[in-house]
Amino acid sequence: MTIRTSRLPASATVDPGSSGTVQPRLRNTGDVVDEYRFTVVGDIAPYRTAQRTGTPGALTARRNPAHPAGDSGPILSARGVRVGGMDADRLDWNRTLREQWEVHWQHQLRARLEDLTDDEYFWSPVPDAWSVRPRGSSTAPVQAGTGDFTIDFAFPQPVPAAFTTIAWRLGHVIVGVLAARNAAHFGAPAASYETWEYAGGAAAALDQLETQLDVWRAGVRGLGDAGLRVPVGAKEPFPEAPMADLVLHIHRELIHHLSEVCLLRDLHLHMNPTTNGATR
Template sequence: MTHDTWNEVLRDQIDWHWRHQLRPRLEGLTDQEYFWEPAPDSWNVRPHGTGNAPIQAGSGNMIIEFAAPPPEPEPFTTIAWRLGHVIVGVLAMRNASHFGRAATDYRSFNYAATAREALGQLDAEYATWLTGVESLGEEGLHRPCGEEHFEEDSMARLVLHIHRELIHHLSEVCLLRDLYLHTHGTFNQEEARK
C-alpha cells in the first residue's frame, strides 16, 4: 500500500485527466476549428484592428476580446478565446504570481495566431503549473495564497480551483470540437462525395 502525499494526490487528479482525457482530445486541432465562430458576434482571438469588442487586449499581432463588465448575456466564446483564457487567466497569471514565471496579464500576453501555437503555449503553461505545484511540497499547500478572492485561503484551495477551471474550460473546448465535427466536418464530407 502506498502512502501518497496530498501534493501527489492533487497533481495526480489533474494530470490523469490531462493525459487521458483533455490533452488527447486537443490533438489535431485545426486553425479552422480554433477560430470558428458558432454564433454571431462571438468573442474570439483576432488580428489587431479587426475586433468589435469594447476591450481588445494583446501585445503581439493578435488580440483577445472582452468587456468589463461583460454584457448580459455575454457573447459566445470560440475555442481560441477559451484557450486564451485558460493559457493566460487560469495558468500564466498564476504561474507568474506563485512559480516565478515572467509577469503577464490579458493585455500584455502575445496570443497565438494558430491552433498549433496555442497548444504549445498551453502545454508550456501547464508544465510550469504542475512543476510549481510539486515544488510547494506539503508545507507549501498550507501557506496562505494571498491572491484576490483567495486572500484567506490556502494554496491547496487555489490548486483545487485551478484544476476545476482546467477541467471545466478544456471540456468546453472538447465539446466545441465535437460540434464543429458534426456540423462542418460532416457537411464537408457530404460535399466531397457530390
C-alpha cells in the same frame, strides 16, 4: 487507533435447542483506516456452538440441549485489527492533488486536443462571438494583447455572457488560469490579458498551453505538503485561503474550460463550419 464496539441486540436469550443471532458493531473514532478484521479470542463454552450468518459480521449462537446449564455471558470476544491503515497526516496530499489534473490530462483531454486545426480554433457557430482576432479587426469594446492578435473583452461583461470560440477559451486558460498564477506564485514572468501575445493559430496556442501547464505542474510539485497549507496571499481574491484551495480551483478551471473546447470540436465536426464569428 480508537474503536468503540457494541452488540446488536445488546443482549439475547437462547433457550436450549434453539438459536439466536447477534451482530457486533464497530465505530471508528480514531485514525482513517482501510478496514478492520475480527479474530475470535478464547474458546466457546462447551454447551454452545456458533457459526457465521449471511449478514456480514453476524453470528448465530445455539445452546446444546444436552448441556442446558450455563451462564448468560458472551459466547466469544473479538478484536479489531488494523489492515492497510491510512494516516491522513501521512497521506501524500501533493501527489493526490497533482494527479487530480494529470490523470485527466494524460488519459482524456490531451488526446482530444491533438491535431486541432486553425479552422476549428477560430470557428463559431453563432454571430458576434468573442474570439482571438488579427489586431484592428475586432469590434469588441475591449481588445487586449500586445502582438499581432488581440482577444475580445467587455467591462462590465455582457448579460447573457458572450459565446466564445476555442481560440478565446484557450487564451483564457493559457493567460488567466495558468500564466498569471504561474507568475504570482511560481516565479514565472509577469502575465496579464493586456500584455500577452496571443497565438494566431491552433498549433501555437497548444504550444503555449503545454508550456504553462509544465510550469504549473512543477510549481505545485515544489510546494510539497507544507506549501499547500500556506495562505495564497494578496495576489488572490481570498488571501487567507491555503494554496491547496487554489490548486483545486485551477484544476477545476482546466477541466471545465478544456472540456468546453472538446465540445466545440465535436460541434465543428457535425456542423457546416464558418470561421471567426461569422454567421452560419
